[in-house]
Amino acid sequence: MRSAKLYRYSLPMDSGVILRTQRLDSREGWIVELRDGDAVGYGEIAPLPEFSKETAAEAGEKAQALLELWVKGEAFALADALPSVAFGLSMAELELTGGLPVEGNYLTAPLCAGDPDALVVALSKMPGDKVAKIKVGMYEAVRDGMVANMFIEAIPGLRLRLDANRQWTPVKARQFAKYVKPEHRSGIAFLEEPCMTPEDSLAFAQETGINIAWDETVRDEGFEVKVEPGVSAIVIKPTMVGSVQRCMELVKQAHEAGLTAVISSSMESSLGLNQLARFAAWQTPDVIPGLDTMQLFKAQLETPWPECGLAVTPLSDLEVVWQE
Numbered sequence: 060m061r062s063a064k065l066y067r068y069s070l071p072m073d074s075g076v077i078l079r080t081q082r083l084d085s086r087e088g089w090i091v092e093l094r095d096g097d098a099v100g101y102g103e104i105a106p107l108p109e110f111s112k113e114t115a116a117e118a119g120e121k122a123q124a125l126l127e128l129w130v131k132g133e134a135f136a137l138a139d140a141l142p143s144v145a146f147g148l149s150m151a152e153l154e155l156t157g158g159l160p161v162e163g164n165y166l167t168a169p170l171c172a173g174d175p176d177a178l179v180v181a182l183s184k185m186p187g188d189k190v191a192k193i194k195v196g197m198y199e200a201v202r203d204g205m206v207a208n209m210f211i212e213a214i215p216g217l218r219l220r221l222d223a224n225r226q227w228t229p230v231k232a233r234q235f236a237k238y239v240k241p242e243h244r245s246g247i248a249f250l251e252e253p254c255m256t257p258e259d260s261l262a263f264a265q266e267t268g269i270n271i272a273w274d275e276t277v278r279d280e281g282f283e284v285k286v287e288p289g290v291s292a293i294v295i296k297p298t299m300v301g302s303v304q305r306c307m308e309l310v311k312q313a314h315e316a317g318l319t320a321v322i323s324s325s326m327e328s329s330l331g332l333n334q335l336a337r338f339a340a341w342q343t344p345d346v347i348p349g350l351d352t353m354q355l356f357k358a359q360l361e362t363p364w365p366e367c368g369l370a371v372t373p374l375s376d377l378e379v380v381w382q383e
């Protein structure tokens with residue numbers, strides 16, 4: 060006997076969270092609960108404003124329509140579903156059927172969105188390989204270059220991930236590269252999406268010897284994983300990419316092409332983030348995932364994130380918007 064519930068959540072965010080042009084005061088999304096006999100599975104559907112194409116309202120409506128069919132015994136038709144809906148429903152089904160291993164990789168790459176000193180502290184506590192992620196492209200490219208240099212010099216063995224979110228013109232990208240000493244360039248594991256177009260980013264990688272990674276490009280129409288000079292990784296954000304099956308296919312293609320696949324957050328709640336940590340441990344066991352986004356929240360949801368002291372709202376406190 061199948062049954063399902065759709066919960067609505069709204070979680071307060073840290074006051075400084077800015078997404079592209081807008082401040083994000085609260086994170087809005089849906090949790091699906093699937094039941095079949097004694098088995099239960101959860102999934103999170105939370106389009107990210109300014110990044111996802113769909114809104115939370117649209118995703119909620121589509122999810123409900125698919126859930127209505129599912130409780131009647133039909134399979135989820137996810138091929139044309141909105142990415143966030145495809146991800147949440149497929150994840151809930153995977154958990155329901157016992158397909159998602161319990162063990163997670165909670166050793167995420169510390170994310171620096173502002174204070175470099177906080178990052179030095181986080182890195183000094185990090186066991187094993189030291190990997191960190193820094194957002195660039197928001198201020199002067201020259202400053203970004205100096206910050207990258209400084210970290211690589213200060214922390215031996217650091218593998219730095221940088222992310223410009225397509226902010227630079229080729230000229231600005233070159234200004235950045237000029238300030239990263241040639242002997243330090245290999246300390247940059249990759250720079251995500253330096254330029255506005257993939258063509259300019261590829262040219263930048265070849266010109267500078269700095270490896271790049273695709274993130275936004277992975278979600279572009281017609282994207283295919285391929286071997287390209289200067290490209291070392293693809294970043295997979297399941298909420299923006301789609302079903303777990305599609306994400307697994309991308310991981311497999313990346314590995315076949317000799318690329319690193321990095322599972323990364325779209326600022327899911329602690330419930331979704333925990334599932335991503337489990338997904339990452341399973342699908343990309345040798346790679347540190349990009350999941351350091353709990354620091355952007357002021358509350359957790361249902362499943363606590365390790366070592367996060369924020370209060371946890373249980374699912375039972377949420378509004379159930381639909382159930383059958």
Ligand SMILES: O=C(O)CCC(=O)c1ccccc1C(=O)O
Binds near residue numbers: 168170222
């Ligand atoms: O990838 C990570 O390490 C953290 C997540 C992250 O940077 C991110 C989170 C939400 C939206 C966009 C991005 C991004 O990679 O640009």
Ligand SMILES: [Mg+2]
Binds near residue numbers: 222224274275294
């Ligand atoms: Mg990115």
